[in-house]
Amino acid sequence: MNISVHLRLLSFLPRTTAVDVWALVRVCFALMANMSSSVCMETPHAHGHTHGHTHNYNPTPGRDFPLQIDSCVNPVLDYSAQMERYRSFATFYKNSAAAAAATPFPQTAKIARIATPLFPSARLSAMPPWPCDNAMLWGRKPTAVNVNGPHTHRTGMSRAEPVNVHMSAKHIPQDSALQMGADNFLSPLAAEQCRGLPVTGAECMNRLKCPPSVPPGGAGEADRGGTFGGMPPLGGLSLPPGVIVMTTLHSGAGSSGVTMSDSAFQIANVAADCQHSGSSCSGSPAALNGNANGSCSSGSSNGSGAAKRKRKRCGICAPCRRLINCGVCSSCRNRKTGHQICKFRKCEELKKKPGSTMEVGFTHALTHMLGESAIGRSRRHLPLVLLKNPPPIHVIKPDSNTRRTAGHTPTIYPEHWGHQVHMPRQRDVVDEPLGLKLTSPQPNTNGRRETGT
DNA sequence: TGGGACGTCTTA
DNA sequence: TAAGACGTCCCA
Numbered sequence: 001m002n003i004s005v006h007l008r009l010l011s012f013l014p015r016t017t018a019v020d021v022w023a024l025v026r027v028c029f030a031l032m033a034n035m036s037s038s039v040c041m042e043t044p045h046a047h048g049h050t051h052g053h054t055h056n057y058n059p060t061p062g063r064d065f066p067l068q069i070d071s072c073v074n075p076v077l078d079y080s081a082q083m084e085r086y087r088s089f090a091t092f093y094k095n096s097a098a099a100a101a102a103t104p105f106p107q108t109a110k111i112a113r114i115a116t117p118l119f120p121s122a123r124l125s126a127m128p129p130w131p132c133d134n135a136m137l138w139g140r141k142p143t144a145v146n147v148n149g150p151h152t153h154r155t156g157m158s159r160a161e162p163v164n165v166h167m168s169a170k171h172i173p174q175d176s177a178l179q180m181g182a183d184n185f186l187s188p189l190a191a192e193q194c195r196g197l198p199v200t201g202a203e204c205m206n207r208l209k210c211p212p213s214v215p216p217g218g219a220g221e222a223d224r225g226g227t228f229g230g231m232p233p234l235g236g237l238s239l240p241p242g243v244i245v246m247t248t249l250h251s252g253a254g255s256s257g258v259t260m261s262d263s264a265f266q267i268a269n270v271a272a273d274c275q276h277s278g279s280s281c282s283g284s285p286a287a288l289n290g291n292a293n294g295s296c297s298s299g300s301s302n303g304s305g306a307a308k309r310k311r312k313r314c315g316i317c318a319p320c321r322r323l324i325n326c327g328v329c330s331s332c333r334n335r336k337t338g339h340q341i342c343k344f345r346k347c348e349e350l351k352k353k354p355g356s357t358m359e360v361g362f363t364h365a366l367t368h369m370l371g372e373s374a375i376g377r378s379r380r381h382l383p384l385v386l387l388k389n390p391p392p393i394h395v396i397k398p399d400s401n402t403r404r405t406a407g408h409t410p411t412i413y414p415e416h417w418g419h420q421v422h423m424p425r426q427r428d429v430v431d432e433p434l435g436l437k438l439t440s441p442q443p444n445t446n447g448r449r450e451t452g453t
Numbered sequence: 454t455g456g457g458a459c460g461t462c463t464t465a
Numbered sequence: 466t467a468a469g470a471c472g473t474c475c476c477a
Contacts, residue, residue, distance in 0.1 A: 310459045310474055330468070337470065341458055350459070 317348035 313320045322345045325332045331340040340346075 312459085312475095334469075335457085338468095339456095339458060339471070339473095340469085346458095 311350055313347040314349045315347075319345050320347050 315321075322342075325342040326344050327342075329343040331338050331346075332342050334340075
């Protein structure tokens with residue numbers, strides 16, 4: 001589907017004013033910009049050609065609608081093709097893992113290789129196959145789009161060529177198509193705000209683009225099949241299937257608000273857990289870390305020597321929100337023996353030693369903000385918005401092909417894409433933030449054998 | 454009961 | 466110090 005198609009449709013309408021036409025054009029452009037690359041801003045009739053191609057288009061009702069439908073399907077075809085490409089590359093990486101392990105490879109290069117989108121085209125062009133995922137995190141500058149001119153060709157785009165309006169979308173190089181889609185959709189402001197934020201591009205896009213009036217759990221991203229607001233679910237080449245879009249309290253574009261949203265939610269979790277688990281915490285921020293120095297105790301793990309509870313993923317940090325195993329890191333390769341989560345999904349909080357978490361800083365901040373030790377007291381002392389409106393997690397229900405076997409988070413390999421996945425249960429996020437159950441140093445009950453391997 | 458994942462120790 | 470290995474926890 002492309003703009004020209006809509007303009008063709010407009011040709012069937014009664015005569016409208018130029019202003020009306022371009023108002024509709026802008027609407028169509030806003031809706032379709034992220035879906036296709038076959039963009040030509042001319043109306044199909046009688047326009048002066050200053051560019052190199054001509055339009056031999058005579059709309060015939062009843063004959064042209066199949067063409068229009070075909071144009072609508074093209075993005076879906078591209079999507080399937082992208083998924084097929086991804087699976088092939090996933091297979092490639094999987095098969096070549098052994099060879100890669102045997103070959104000396106600089107660590108930085110290895111990380112870069114893993115962290116880079118698996119699509120070669122995306123690597124080459126710094127453009128992921130879905131425009132809204134990690135795109136902005138790669139520092140790609142969106143291209144300004146001028147849709148106001150009556151004869152605007154999008155030849156000013158960075159790498160896009162002039163595209164014939166009659167060219168089917170599937171004949172267009174995918175890079176160009178995707179680039180155009182993303183660039184049309186993103187504003188420079190959005191890119192700047194997303195850059196550097198510890199969020200995925202998808203989430204950033206939601207934060208930036210979702211209107212504040214969209215109620216959590218309503219007609220949100222999940223209901224639209226993972227597409228962004230304002231985009232039709234079919235053909236919206238936005239997110240790979242299974243990627244869950246997490247929205248936050250703040251729908252505004254302020255980066256500070258975004259950061260504060262996550263942080264505040266984490267604080268809320270900490271405080272909530274203290275009360276929820278029947279624990280009693282002192283007002284000391286250190287207690288909130290749940291480390292041995294804290295005075296937070298609970299019924300299940302008191303300081304007298306109860307079993308040390310494992311910390312759990314915070315569910316908030318970027319790695320936690322990453323849902324798909326890279327499949328190529330050592331943890332993924334040695335999953336059976338390593339028993340470790342993908343390195344890129346390892347919770348940032350779990351990477352830290354207990355007691356060196358960020359809650360201390362935010363606890364202080366919140367304490368100062370509220371004028372009292374809210375964390376050490378009760379949920380009643382938390383900002384009401386945090387209690388009544390925790391950041392919603394839109395969970396896409398897994399289909400029948402996606403098993404839920406893990407105790408924590410399902411492992412999603414690239415080859416599982418195409419099925420929908422879901423996030424760690426909300427209870428993991430809300431009820432058991434990291435560290436709170438840790439009370440005192442315990443003898444090593446886990447650990448390896450006494451004798452080396 | 455199977456499997457994901459954390460904690461800790463060992464090794465390079 | 467990072468990475469790997471493995472016991473153990475935890476959950477469905």
